[in-house]
Amino acid sequence: MTQQMKAMPKGLIALALGGFGIGLTEFGIVGLLPEITADFDVSESVAGYLVSGYALSVAVGAIGLTAAVSRVERKRVLLGLVVLFIVGNLISAMAPTYAVMLTGRIVAALCHGAFFSVGAVVASNMVPENRKAGAISLMFAGLTVANVVGIPFGTFIGQQLGWRATFWVITAIGVITFFGIQLLVQRSPAPEAGSLRSEIGVLRRPQVLLSAMVSILTFGGLVGAYTYIAFTLTEISGFEAKAVPGLLLLFGVGTFIGNLLGGRLADRALDRSLQMILVVLIAVLSGFALMVTNALAALVAMFLLGAIGFATAPGLQLRIMHFAGDAPTVASGANIAALNIGNAFGTWLGGLAIAAGLGFVSPLWVGAGLATAALLVLMPSSAASRRVA
Structure with a gap:
């Protein structure tokens, strides 16, 4: 497995880092809900919308946003999605009210599905036919690492420095991801022009x-x-x-x-x-x-x-x-x-x-x-x- 990872293109590292940041955004908040509940003076069930609202927005962005950018050069799409990710987490980090916080979660979630959708295609195009699933799995490795450390990492940072610090750290990961994609991922042309209707078809x-x-x-x-x-x-x-x-x-x-x-x-x-x-x-x-x-x-x-x-x-x-x-x-x-x-x-x-x-x-x-x-x-x-x- 180690030899396989060494042979993979370096651009996959940037994509995996993006997956890690997105995973932290999704899971890192779970252990911080008590602090957020107290800070915004909302009920536990209302605070839970920060998790369920995120999940629903992922599904919307995965199809809607992906279809909207399907004819745009894919590296530009990835960079734009990372900017959306950064903005969403910045909004969450600085949110003065619960409503603004929820808005930040929704903005960040919209990039989640589209990033993995476009990223999977870009990752598979980096390698020969017989290694495409392996390339996709390496990109998703960032998300699985976040599954392991996301909740304890986000909770630890939030408990030590305040829950907003977790979102500042995630924002910084987004900035690093942006430059990583810019430097390590090659341009990936979009498919030949066609209608959105045929794409959805x-x-x-x-x-x-x-x-x-x-x-x-x-x-x-x-x-x-x-x-x-x-x-x-x-x-x-x-x-x-x-x-x-x-x-x-x-x-x-x-x-x-x-x-x-x-x-x-x-x-x-x-x-x-x-x-x-x-x-x-x-x-x-x-x-x-x-x-x-x-x-x-x-x-x-x-x-x-x-x-x-x-x-x-x-x-x-x-x-x-x-x-x-x-x-x-x-x-x-x-x-x-x-x-x-x-x-x-x-x-x-x-x-x-x-x-x-x-x-x-x-x-x-x-x-x-x-x-x-x-x-x-x-x-x-x-x-x-x-x-x-």
């Missing part, structure tokens, strides 16, 4: 829609189980609350390793590797649910859940781009939106299961069911694409 293709559905169901299963995992670990597995951050760190380390491994597997056999990973994900979720009272099994399952779940990410991104060859940027944005829709859908279903009195193990079974549905959609889709080929 790619989203009507059956294989593109099926790929998006697989993304929704896969990440719905993963995130639906993960969202309530702290309750599962403390109420069912018997861990103390103070042990939860360390267990979440296991999950985060798993996401980093799984993301890179998934990229390599997808480069070798895209659909076959996705099917294999989904089968293992179903087994991990089911096994976790069955052995949840065993502390050692829970430790192993937390790592595997992150590793296997995020091993799907590069392949899911590459698959939808593959079936939208003449409009990969918009399709890439559609996948980012699909992942975020899956996050919300899985979390909602897991919450319904708990509210129905099925207990804190039920989100794991919901996750296994959604992952099974993803596999059942992927298998005939793969068979159909082989027949066409």
